Amino acid sequence: MEESRKVILNPQNNLLQLEEHLYPLVDVTRPNTFRNLFPYDEIPKIAFNDRIVPHHFPEKIWITDTTFRDGQQSRAPYTTEQIVTIFDYLHRLGGPKGIIKQSEFFLYSKKDRDAVYKCMEKGYEFPEVTSWIRASKKDFELVKEIGMKETGILVSCSDYHIFYKMKMTRREVMNHYLSVVRECLETGIAPRCHLEDITRSDIHGFVIPFCLELMKLSEEYKIPVKIRACDTMGYGVNFPGAVIPRSVQGIIYGLTTHAGVPSEMLEWHGHNDFYKAVSNSTTAWLYGACGINTSLFGIGERTGNTPLEAMVFEYAQLKGTLDGMDTTVITELAEYFTKEIGYHIPPRTPFVGKNFNVTRAGIHADGLLKNEEIYNIFDTGKFLNRQALVSVSNTSGLAGIAHWINSYFKLKGNDAVDKSSPVVVKVKEWVDKEYDEGRVTVITDEELIQIINDVKSEMSIGENKFQ
Template identity: 25%
Template sequence: MLTEANDIMVTINDTTLRDGEQTAGVAFSADEKIAIAEALSRAGVQELEIGIPVMGTAEIELIQAITHLHLPARLMAWGRMCESDLLAIARCNVNIVNLSIPVSDVQIKHKLGRDREWVLEQIQAFVPRALDLGFEVCVGGEDASRADSDFLLTVAATVQQAGAQRFRFADTLGLLDPFATYGRLNLLRQEVDIDLEMHAHNDLGLATANTLAAILAGATHANTTVNGLGERAGNAPLEEVVMSLRHLYSIESNIDTTQFPHISQLVAAASGRPVPVNKSIVGDAVFTHESGIHVDGIIKNPLNYEGFSPTEVGREHRTVLGKHSGSHSVIDAYAKLGLILSELEAHSLLNMIRIHAILTKCTPSVDDLKRFYLENAACTGMPS
């Protein structure tokens, strides 16, 4: 049975500083990591996965530097379920540890050279040790989406019996659709009482949809990254998950969404990965209108062509001139320059604007518009 959306509480666990940084070619500096952690926490993101201690002393020192900020967000470190990783994590003053272990037969056999029983034994051995160190424990089921269903339920039950507070379901290769995701998480929800976290990758472009499906099925936590940064096609974008929860299901994550543009640009600069102009929520082209029909509708009432107010995410709508503009848009644009056009002038200038857009692939600047006005006046003999 579908969970009532009004009864759902969701914790956002943002992994920009861990899985996001695992994007090929991305390497944050210490100052960049600290700035991103501060920005996310300031916006109200409840949990941050901030690094991989076994990478070495420099990584541990950076994790400690973030913990020393005493941010309101709870902090998590990531590691494999093995001796070396746990010893490295023990040197970090984080709140939560994610101990990751493969749970699909293909990875158990071909990555680890082990069997299912060994996986269960590792969980039984390492979860209590991490608890004894004072950490809250999340067990990450790597490649859970390809795991045998019965074995996955056994893993989750073992995780709970071992004393862990959370199980992370990882769609490591981004292979699921929302229907399969809902089914898998719903089975887990019926099997265990501990928290469930969805970790979705975007290889098929379904990371956000799968995260939402998991939440509706009973997941209590959602992994995200800013701008959808992450390995290969990336992870579920923070901004998409939060805004979708709000507008599709009236589920609030208590995050200040007006901070999204700043956080997005901060991560884009630090990662060297520019945000596509048509990226939902934070792309430059979002809330930008050119089509004459759309602009006319926006002028009459923004609700005609905007599903939610851009002010929710610290943005504002704007109109631009181009091939698909209408004469009313031209009149409006020139009025803002203090120039009142007749319908005849507007049609002449619209033709010049369309030619400009086709040749340059750009919208005309203010200087371009002034130049068109003067050229059109010279051609028609009208006073400028």
């Protein structure tokens, strides 16, 4: 039989290639749950077929936020005032170029709707306020009532959801989804289709045929139809040559190349069940997704989402610039969550944890005191308004204690102490006594603050220092 596919020019690499086969919907009678990869009574398996896809890093990439949607599904709801305050922080963090492009909200409670109205009243171009709904016409009425320009729509795509949760066939569920998307487009609202559980889905038998239909609707209505690839269970892997549906780059390649989804209409939503949320998200950028969906501090379902602050620094490393993002806001957000919301940030959390740039080992502390670049990842004082700290132990000496006091209390100039300061000498005497009596652990910040307060009281030191 004569080959009917056209030879076309690929604008990405200027090489001739055969036009891709179309992918029809495979309407199976029984669900394909990929038991060979996900046996459930065993640890999931990572298989390889060594099919390698090319990098396709978009010219522009950005971050989207789900702190008020997925982030709220795993904790006590934020108050309206807290949501508005955090939204202000996100606006500042994203900078003048709006690298944090969107933030999505629930619409179901009055509190959530009040927060949406107050955030929209801010008049910020970025982050754009968007919503999230289930694929139901009742939910869509909420979007129309508020006047949203874009809404996310839950379109679960694995057979686990289609057969076991929704009790439909693939064709039935696709027709249902398309009817809701079409209604969304009829009113001029841009839909963002959340392909839930994509890393356990039949990519060629359902996801690509479905997305092809979505792209046809986008062309028909001349309105963008966005695709969010949701690694709902954290099964995605970024190893070259891994098989789909677990391969992140394989999924992104399939959506852009076979389903024709433009990079600017594609984003990745990751979870951290297997510690891969950040690396998978970065991989999605590298292989063609412009958007990465995140949540502040990774707060989200089960093990959480991709942390927003992590992708800020991934962005800077990939692009070679922060593009105006104000990273000191990350520290302000961490302090707000800790002091005002009462959220406990694990102390070893990168960028925001209490101990993330604290050096404890004696030999490392000595190196940091001589030159902080030796044991600090970058100028944390400049980018996060957090000076590198040296924890105090029996090896710290007077200089180490002085460094801790100046760093912790942010003392500079005439307010700074040196190793001859009476306060430093007194603290050193207490530290030496602790270790002479058999202590083997480092001194905690709380202990140092207490002993410094005791010394202040004993020596009648004014309140202008050590606040």
